[in-house]
């Protein structure tokens with residue numbers, strides 16, 4: 211294997227949305243530190259209801275105050291038109307709609323059924339088309355759901371295909387609770403790749419059971435080259451109890467570089483960013499690579 215992988219750094223959004231005491235200043239500082247690492251896509255904010263996720267409040271202020279670097283796309287979650295309009299006014303370079311392959315999770319996370327969510331995304335897609343703004347689409351619970359349990363692979367492929375047909379340029383396949391294992395992850399991605407081009411698929415694996423890196427490795431075989439991760443392995447979804455952090459970006463970068471693949475990311479700078487936010491939050495980085503290098 212010898213080619214490029216683009217990492218979508220979701221630490222400032224997925225990583226911090228579950229942190230009870232995170233401040234706006236800390237969120238801005240993390241985005242700025244990550245902007246110095248060579249990353250090209252940082253999911254910086256979430257234009258969701260602050261009553262639902264108070265940690266992500268003031269996304270407009272965050273987008274206004276971060277120090278933007280050329281060559282980096284700063285994106286944000288937008289569950290509906292209200293969120294989309296604020297994201298556009300705040301100069302988001304890109305937005306993401308987020309649906310699920312599980313009815314139970316869709317209800318709990320965005321308060322509507324899967325069908326209702328897809329209908330709600332239509333006006334967002336139309337507005338984004340008019341503004342020529344790229345939209346990513348997430349599918350949560352692709353390898354299991356905290357409420358509904360097992361999820362059938364065709365359901366994942368259905369939702370992924372609908373989002374792609376609606377105009378999402380990329381579909382990020384989320385193992386929201388981190389229960390997947392490599393063969394299962396590979397089978398899921400292979401099935402989705404029959405309906406959506408593999409070049410338009412990204413992996414978004416949480417690491418609750420310690421399987422995220424192995425799951426990524428299995429799916430690299432299928433040709434996927436776009437991977438979401440969070441610095442220091444921060445993260446979790448407020449509506450997926452028991453789910454722990456995302457795959458740690460440091461561990462992902464270390465493995466990809468070890469495979470001879472290029473990410474453009476400077477591991478040392480990444481570790482500095484992760485260590486800084488962890489000190490602020492008074493917790494240890496979850497990345498094994500960061501732990502090993504910091505212990506030297």
Ligand code: HMG
Pocket residue numbers: 224227256257258259260261262263287289290292293294308319320321348349350351383384385386387414416446447448449
């Ligand atoms: P709702 O209560 O059904 O919405 O929530 P509503 O339209 O009835 O509005 C209720 C109130 O929210 C109103 O305010 C609206 O104005 C306000 P009020 O009149 O009561 O004062 N509101 C908003 N405010 C700010 N921004 C908005 C917005 N929309 C409505 N965009 C809604 C529906 C979708 C808004 C809500 O359920 C929500 O915000 N959910 C977000 C949950 C969330 O952020 N979850 C975490 C992200 S997803 C994730 O982590 C998974 C992922 O990482 C992939 C993976 O791991 O699988 C992406």
Ligand code: MG
Pocket residue numbers: 224384386414416447456
């Ligand atoms: Mg997630």
